[in-house]
Amino acid sequence: MKSGLGIRSELFQQVAHTKPDFGFLEAHSENYFGASLLRAKLLDLREQYPISLHGVGLSLGRADKLSVAHLNALKSLVDDIQPTFVSEHLAWSAYQHHHVPDLLPLPLTPESLTIMCEHIDQMQSFLGRQILIENPSNYLLFDQLQIPEADFLNHLASTTGCGLLVDINNVYVSAQNLDRDPMKFINDLSSAAIHQYHLAGHTPVVYQTEAGQEELLIDTHNQPVSAAAWGLFEKTLARHGSRPTLIEWDSDFPAFDVLLNECEQANQRLANASPIVKTQSATHQHSGSGANNLPLAQQQQQFLNNILGSESDLAEIQAAHQSRIRIYRNNVSGALHRYLADIYPATEGVVGHDYFRQIVQLATQSTPPTDGNIHNYGGDLATVLDEFEGLDQKLPYLTDLMAFEWALHSVYFQEQSTELDPSSISQDALLTEPIAFRKDARMMVSDYPIYQIHRQSLPGFVGEVSIRLDQSQDALLIYKQNHAVESWLLDSASTVLLTAIQDSNSLLQAISAVEGVIPPTQLSSALAQILERRILVITSEDMAD
Incomplete structure (x- = not known):
């Protein structure tokens, strides 16, 4: 064995x-x-x-x-x-x-x-x-x-x-x-x-x-x-x-x-061990004083309140062990910090380890996790930034950076929809059937060069940090390719066309909406890139089947 x-x-x-x-x-x-x-x-x-x-x-x-x-x-x-x-x-x-x-x-x-x-x-x-x-x-x-x-x-x-x-x-x-x-x-x-x-x-x-x-x-x-x-x-x-x-x-x-x-x-x-040995277990008398006997539901509510911030004594814990509740409190806060730091590495790189820990502590006290699947937690971390005076003026791009990092995380765990292969359907169906982004695709637009801010703020970045906040306004599409998460930094034509696709019922309607806005050669190139990445799905039941 x-x-x-x-x-x-x-x-x-x-x-x-x-x-x-x-x-x-x-x-x-x-x-x-x-x-x-x-x-x-x-x-x-x-x-x-x-x-x-x-x-x-x-x-x-x-x-x-x-x-x-x-x-x-x-x-x-x-x-x-x-x-x-x-x-x-x-x-x-x-x-x-x-x-x-x-x-x-x-x-x-x-x-x-x-x-x-x-x-x-x-x-x-x-x-x-x-x-x-x-x-x-x-x-x-x-x-x-x-x-x-x-x-x-x-x-x-x-x-x-x-x-x-x-x-x-x-x-x-x-x-x-x-x-x-x-x-x-x-x-x-x-x-x-x-x-x-x-x-x-x-x-x-x-x-x-x-x-x-x-x-x-x-x-x-x-x-x-x-x-x-x-x-x-x-x-x-x-x-x-x-x-x-x-x-x-x-x-x-x-x-x-x-x-x-x-x-x-x-x-x-x-x-060197023997095979499975079968022994009978002994039966013993129960131990304990029985001094406190709160219903389990009430005990668990009080225990959670304690480790999430109240830090009051719990009547059902032996007096000599009251201080040991901090072990669970430390375990929880440490686990949440490590987990959120893995999701937001560039954010932690920008604000620093200690400041990020304060953000996590405030967020977990105000909105603790609600799901046993911890990977669903953390999307609203940026909502506590208003509690830090002057942070939005010092780091105006921080909310967008956090939105980008959450998109990378959430797309990683998202089921990948059946992709649209343009060669598998007629051109007429491709243009006229109702379409949408795949479930694992996220588009975001920022007033800041968020792609470079993220790249140059990661712990492993090697090189000179050289970012001007006015150097670009980034549009990004985050999606899955063979289980790996890809970030596509969009040009202006692709941004306009993808935005039109989001607002339209069909590809033909989206193309019609941007004709005259995007030069024909750029429109053709943007459409080819979108179809090549297969980030669209047909939403009509007949075609989807």
Whole structure:
């Protein structure tokens, strides 16, 4: 049995070129929603390796309803990839209309158990297959009557038929942070329910509290697997036997050989392990004071309010752990900043790292994410710029720059419509049938040289920055070509013709509208370029079919 590796965008090229002997690859599901180039690459890798899908955004522990849109996107991906495993977490990240990019702690109460079972049943029915549930890293305890985590997971498996994904690093991190015995957790799990193991690294962080300093382990996935986690893995193999095992590394990537070495260390331990062992799990009494017993919905609303800005104490959290809420607050703010910086790299280059962080903080507090698919978030980031006095005068082009960067991002994930091949229809139909831009095409016009501003503000730009704000007024068409996003800097004739196409019912009507405005030779050239790029679609049902 060979171990697998968590596949990330930074690793695709090395995996595709070197073709290491992995047992499987595992991808974060939400990163492959939509018709992106990354999804196409994952489909290519599926021809070489078994693929598992690991979700982080469905929020199975939420107190309200699951997102049907998220389930639909996941089912589309599952149907395409046909993964070995599909997994999610014993956690939540959304309630009502707020959704944050972190796995938030779930009080392990009978109410939570009922909700998790219902949502697992719904997810498995929707996908038409079994899913696995992973134990998360925990940083705090609730002041409520708690079902032991291993018992909770065993009950989920026996009630819903789901399997368990045991994250060894999470077991160790949680045990250290909460002063628990990691082997007690391992021993109490039902072997028959375990289908997969995860291994990853963590980072010790020292925090200042009212009682002094405390060191906590943070599940960062950017370090080698610790000696303690390797030791716990060996004991887990002795207790429960071997299972498909994954090495996770999500950021601050080392040399590829380091990742291969991590996988090889897992392989050596798997080779020495027994086959699947089946043990009975023990049943334990619930623990906790039960002093506070707020409904889960109320707890989740208060928790979200706290990490999104209120920073008030939460009655259901143990008093000694109130300060640990900041870990989740920092995780959320850090994840949102990294995500939005990836979308708006030129914007961050223009305003600077610290100023951009302020923009992100204000935006996420006023309009936090509402969707488990994080790639849908960020299009209205520019709406908070009015809160920064004088910014519009100092950087008058900033709103247009942000609109351009959002167009690049949103087009990347947009489904590509069936393109119009001019050679496939008669000239009469080409001219008279109703037409429109493809869904993945975006046209924008700016009073500024936005194309060069963007290019020269990117982190990797090499050369002299030489832009005059009055040097051009740019018109751009952003669209997809073979899954890659293209930016077409339009000349005046193409701009006028494309604008007319947007405002017309047919190509003939658009051409008639610009005759006399564009010289014939320029009109002919603009039309040829538009048709060559195949950015138009026929909208009549008969012709579209």
